[in-house]
Amino acid sequence: MVIISEELPVHSEICFCPLHGLLDTISKKWALMIIAVIGNHGSAGFNELKRYLCNISSKTLSNTLKDLEEAGLISRQVVDQTPPVVRYYLTVPGWELRELLIPLLTWVMRNGGHADEGCPIHVHCEMPEK
Template identity: 55%
Template sequence: MNKPAATGGNICLCPLFGLLDVVAKKWAFLIIAILGNEGAKGFNELKNEPGRISPKTLSETLKNLERIGLVDRKILTTSPPTTQYSLTGDGQELREHLIPLLLRVSERGAQDLPGCPVRMRKEQ
């Protein structure tokens, strides 16, 4: 990821607009967490993850994450062809930055849902 331009001790926050349009959506963080924890996954594997995301929403979310360089899509030469998704280096880096944010929220009183289906591992 490019470093934000800093002038006079200030950091321009304009890049947040493009990033938040995609990443702040409910399913984007879930996909980043799953791919970061479990590695590459196929479309149907992601579709069947906790939360049961609709195929249309999953497809749109993956396209957006791929467009901004957080997810890599690879078409495998199987019969029939299958698509596999994984985090890019930037996606992995973003995931690593999310962990302290989640820890901070937890320390401030956020509660885990009973039977939380997805957890981010702190270490890799």
């Protein structure tokens, strides 16, 4: 049974066309978790991400990082040292997406969702200054 509250706004139409492509990228199994981990720490290296995302394979992590970079949600930077180190950072759109996830996650928690032990998404993180 669906109950419609008079307080809720009524939307007769919505276009999902702008979601094609980007939604495919962020709906992949690990994409939002990668965004969460990078956002929580300000940056992360490949092996750090593997540690935080215990069950992800190297190939899946590599492919997902490439997809997120192509979508403009993360940036890959090589640190000039010996041996060279690669760090991943959220871009401005990546930070914006992360912030938009917080109300969605809050809604999910209120409606039967639960946090797993060691969940890498924390609400009280701010975008670092560059």
